[in-house]
Amino acid sequence: MAKKTYFIAGTDTDVGKTWVAAGLLAAANGKGLSTMGLKPIAAGCEHTAEGLRNSDALLLQNTASIQLPYEQVNPFSFEPPIAPHIAAMEEQRMLSADRIAALCRGALMQPADFAIVEGAGGWRVPLSHRETMASIPKQLGIPVIMVVGIKLGCINHALLTAESIARDGLRLAGWVANSTAESMSCYDENVATISSMLRAPLIAEIPFLQELSPEAVAQYIDIDKLES
Template sequence: MTAAFFVTGTDTEVGKTTIAAGLLHAARMAGLSTAAAKPVASGCSRTPAGLRNDDALALLGECSLALRYEEVNPLAFAPAIAPHLAAREAGVLLDLQALRGPVQAILDQGAEFTLVEGAGGWRVPLAGQAALSDLPISLGLPVILVVGVRLGCINHAVLTAEAIARDGLTLAGWVANVIDPKTSRLEENLATLAERLPAPCLGRVPRLAKATPAAVAERLDLALLGLAL
């Protein structure tokens, strides 16, 4: 049994990596082999080994397969700006062709649970008129949506779910990541999300003092993805 999912968010800085690492950790604890890809990342640090991205490193740390950093994050850029702008400044053509091959190579590793994490939200631009959403479309990957719970999240979540469905993909599940614990009418907002999103809620993650993959994993239910655990 192998399962692979694309992880997107309602916006940037909504905790996609925190949730993705938690999902990978939960899968490992359930005895599944794991792999991950963060095909493009900006805001990378220069190290003796080359550009490194904290999000990609977090995902790599939860992979049970022996993967190299460059396999997980083949396109890394230093400026903390939109990936298509960072790629343009670096003279790199950021198109579907540049992303699909490396991600397919990760999928071909045959891990029982694989996550491909996007950058920002669903319609992050690539070169020309392409978007990052073209990647999961081309691979036919079901989607896990990380909802950054704060004021305005219902609109962002519903619009994203509608776009995913319009693109012909399945929303496999969503996670409520409470990034603003002072959100007014929090419980009512979460109930509205559950009513309007056409997929199960895989978990509710509160604002944690230390959002380690293990701590996040405790609040997630992989069984809702239909996995044989």
């Protein structure tokens, strides 16, 4: 497995998890590290000549310095933008944490300095009626980076997600405050409250960016603050 491998979890959907993941890869690239990005499950894919493709998975594939085949980056692709377990049931496919983790391990066997595995949705998004997204990092035994979308309700979402990560026996290596809107009332107070109530370091405060790119996000990330 890569020297440093992290699972990227969001406190909810649409909190900017993929852009933060790509920014982490770009930040590591900027330090001369070899990088790898995986998004094992993706819903909301488009039909292409090469098969189903997901824009988030493509972003990670293209940002990473180690170019993996798409099927290794995103082995489970679904067309409808719905919960992955529902999309899988509609196609009569089964999502298993064992299988997903095994595929991730296979990809992560390539030598890399820095690798990320991005989840789908929030920490408790189901894979089936018995397993959730949290089962994947548990199987892999890797620390978590939590992306918090700074909006109304973010304190509760952040603390509940952090509690769940700890309850599942995993370590929160760092968290990211990501602005999902141009302005928010009491932004500083919200970030300060979360920081004071989490033991993990704040590795980035990312403002609302009109033009997104992995490099634009990377300039706000300090990967040296990550707990290994």
